[in-house]
């Protein structure tokens with residue numbers, strides 16, 4: 001029998017929708033990257049998620065709804081690809097992060113693994129980050145071991161930069177060395193600014209930012225934040241930064257300045273890396289923004305390309321990562337390392353819900 005697929009589900013901090021991806025892997029090597037699908041949230045769905053962000057919100061209703069949306073997303077992918085539930089071996093269900101403060105020992109991803117496994121009739125792994133935080137880790141980022149597996153045959157050192165709601169990097173050095181951290185805001189602040197001023201979900205293709213001017217004074221104030229002086233690994237909540245310093249700017253200048261902020265936080269991280277990377281590979285929605293990509297190229301003065309440049313799919317990579325991590329969880333392999341989350345020892349994680 002041909003090997004079954006592992007299915008990964010990601011509802012990221014941008015809250016734009018659910019990414020679904022199929023891979024074949026033994027939890028160490030990636031044999032195949034398969035079909036993908038995205039279910040985009042409606043305004044109402046996104047508003048329901050936004051209403052449960054924070055430390056102490058009642059999330060039961062949103063969690064159940066989110067789980068049904070994930071089941072819909074799985075169903076849509078299977079229909080589109082003429083696959084059956086029995087073609088899937090295991091599901092990695094990240095859920096939606098509603099609060100993340102590892103210093104207080106809290107990381108919260110909503111998503112009912114038992115319900116999803118019942119709905120799909122497939123074993124589901126969820127709750128990937130809690131064990132790491134309980135052991136003293138940052139609980140994020142978690143995609144680095146997947147980036148490492150994918151990049152096995154690429155020349156090193158390189159960086160994989162994910163620009164989602166928050167930005168995070170995986171530095172891959174020679175001899176299997178991996179170092180990771182969140183770096184600062186991704187698209188989250190900009191998306192919120194664009195929604196507030198233009199009623200749109202994003203600055204599509206960076207058009208609004210390109211008609212504005214970067215306000216250097218506001219940018220300097222935003223960069224004056226102790227997070228940027230911390231050594232990696234380190235992590236962030238989507239709401240750890242605010243756009244208070246761009247409040248007085250025109251909508252266009254605010255967009256230009258927030259876009260520049262995301263670019264600069266990622267160039268600043270260079271000083272924490274053991275060697276200057278040969279190449280930056282960018283994944284996540286931010287790679288679709290040409291103003292951001294140009295600012296990264298200018299700041300990093302090296303090759304900065306979308307991950308498609310090496311044959312990966314930047315809209316599906318983080319969903320694929322949680323399929324890979326589900327397999328590792330099932331096999332009892334670590335999901336995080338001292339150099340990726342600051343956890344004291346390599347850490348197992350995830351909770352398996354049998355079908």
Ligand SMILES: Nc1ncnc2c1ncn2[C@@H]1O[C@H](COP(=O)(O)OP(=O)(O)OP(=O)(O)O)[C@@H](O)[C@H]1O
Nearest residue numbers: 012013014164165166187202204205284285288289
């Ligand atoms: N054409 C585009 N132009 C500009 N920005 C874009 C474009 N397409 C996507 N984006 C940005 O990418 C975001 C979505 O990114 P992505 O799907 O990687 O987020 P995510 O899954 O929530 O990520 P994470 O969990 O890593 O934070 C959108 O909210 C938008 O800001």
Ligand SMILES: CC(=O)N[C@H]1[C@@H]2OC[C@@H](O2)[C@@H](O)[C@@H]1O[C@H](C)C(=O)O
Nearest residue numbers: 013097100140141142143166168318
């Ligand atoms: C707590 C949490 O959900 N963190 C996300 C978020 O979005 C990007 C960045 O912050 C990263 O740390 C992480 O997601 C990616 C997929 C990760 O764990 O690698």
